Amino acid sequence: MTIARAPFYSAVVEATVPSAFAPTVPNGPLSRVTEVVRQELDDVESRIVAQASSFDPAVEGYVSYAIGGRGKRLRPLVALLSGGAIGAITSEHVDLAVIVELIHVATLVHDDIVDEAEWRRAQPTLNARWGNSLSVLLGDWLFAHALNLSARFDEVEVSRSIARAAREVCTGEIIQTQRRFDLHLGIDDYLRIIEMKTGSLFAVASELGAMLANAEPTTRESMRIFGQKIGTAYQIYDDCIDIAGTERLTGKTLGSDLRKGKLTLPVLMLLGGRNGADKEHLSQLILDARFEEIGHLLNSSPANGALSTSIDAGQALITEAQAQVENLPSNRYGEGLIGLGDALREMLEQFRS
Numbered sequence: 001m002t003i004a005r006a007p008f009y010s011a012v013v014e015a016t017v018p019s020a021f022a023p024t025v026p027n028g029p030l031s032r033v034t035e036v037v038r039q040e041l042d043d044v045e046s047r048i049v050a051q052a053s054s055f056d057p058a059v060e061g062y063v064s065y066a067i068g069g070r071g072k073r074l075r076p077l078v079a080l081l082s083g084g085a086i087g088a089i090t091s092e093h094v095d096l097a098v099i100v101e102l103i104h105v106a107t108l109v110h111d112d113i114v115d116e117a118e119w120r121r122a123q124p125t126l127n128a129r130w131g132n133s134l135s136v137l138l139g140d141w142l143f144a145h146a147l148n149l150s151a152r153f154d155e156v157e158v159s160r161s162i163a164r165a166a167r168e169v170c171t172g173e174i175i176q177t178q179r180r181f182d183l184h185l186g187i188d189d190y191l192r193i194i195e196m197k198t199g200s201l202f203a204v205a206s207e208l209g210a211m212l213a214n215a216e217p218t219t220r221e222s223m224r225i226f227g228q229k230i231g232t233a234y235q236i237y238d239d240c241i242d243i244a245g246t247e248r249l250t251g252k253t254l255g256s257d258l259r260k261g262k263l264t265l266p267v268l269m270l271l272g273g274r275n276g277a278d279k280e281h282l283s284q285l286i287l288d289a290r291f292e293e294i295g296h297l298l299n300s301s302p303a304n305g306a307l308s309t310s311i312d313a314g315q316a317l318i319t320e321a322q323a324q325v326e327n328l329p330s331n332r333y334g335e336g337l338i339g340l341g342d343a344l345r346e347m348l349e350q351f352r353s
Contacts (some may be wrong), residue, residue: 029343030072036336037080040089044076044097051102054145062138066126067105074234075100075205081340082209082223084333085325092153092212099146100205103166106142107173107197109135114177115256158208165204172196180261183271183283190268194235195228202231222324229321230341236314237348239264243298244307244351258291265313266298269306307351314348 034041052063076097083093111117112125113132119125126135143166150159176193179185206227210220242257243266257264263271267286274282285294298307318341328334 029346030074030340033081033336033339033343034073034077036332036339037077037084037089040080040094040097041073041076043094044073044080044101047094047098048101051098051145055141059138059141062126062130062134063141065123065129066109066138066142067102073097073101075104075201077340078202078227078230078337079205079209081333081336082206082227083213085213085328085331085337086210086215086219086223087213089333090212093209095149095153096158096205096208096212099149099162100165100201102142102146102149103162103169104201106139106146107169109139109142110173113139115260117256155211158211161204161208165200168196168200169198172198172200176262179263181287181289182261182263183286185263185268187265187268187272190263190265191232195232198235198238199228199231202234203228206230219328226321226324226337229317229324230344233314233317233321233341233344233348236265236310236317237344239266240307240310240314240348240351243267243295258286258294259289261286261289265310266307267294269309270294270298273306311348311352315345318345318348 048067049064051067052060055063079097079100080089080093083089108120109126112120113127113135116127117125118128126138147159147163147166150162153159172193172195176197179189179193203224204227207220207224210223215223239257242264256262258267263286271279271282271286282294282297285297322338322341325334325337328337
């Protein structure tokens, strides 16, 4: 009897495919910051790619595909800059950077399944190419592998902090999924969600980057707050992209938040500025997931206040983050942390009319 076997993909699976999308590697304002730790980021990239060899050959190719679409690597960037701002960047900082990026990639794999997204980092998503079942399992593996790597640090607090951050990320995602299409979601609720799902991983990258450079407890706490606020501001930027960006420039499916009922800050601001029949009409558009019409409203002149107010909120978080690191010893890495905030500020401002 012949048993039919599903094809498996070895490490030769291409990590990129021809498309009309542009790559998502850092450019523009971010490129100035990444140059500060270019060599270390290259080391991180090499180690991330090398993780695929940890898999059974039957699944190695899937992993190569998942981690091969190079993104902005912002969380590794924060980990490296934080270490350099306090002391020397060591091999442990590179290891930390790899771990936080693997956790981030795992969340993206799961997000794309939930959102039914077709594009990520200028290539088809895993779920678009191989289906949800394999993608869920691969996301699980990436989480597990990242936590396994974290257990190799001599200091147990490192692995504990990373595990807590991973739990926070998942909790934030669960709460956001619970509150889909919830017209009673408040701004405070929204901020709590994105602090967990995005800010927490930035926070642990920044705090542990400082810890591995032997920072004092007060400095560690300042670095944690910096990461949390920068990460939260970045999520606001990402929410603005979902509405005002273009797929050609971002290399990912846009509008998925609105289609799936995730009420982001610009939408909440728009909803809060409406009354009576106008608010009822907008509420129905949200409940019907009519992305194109909501997007048109948000990009129209009467709604510019919603987008502008969201940008202002992101800018305020950046200012608060920079205040946490402005008294660090003067060196190019500390300046890089300030520069990261400035770059994100420029990225937000592009959406202001």
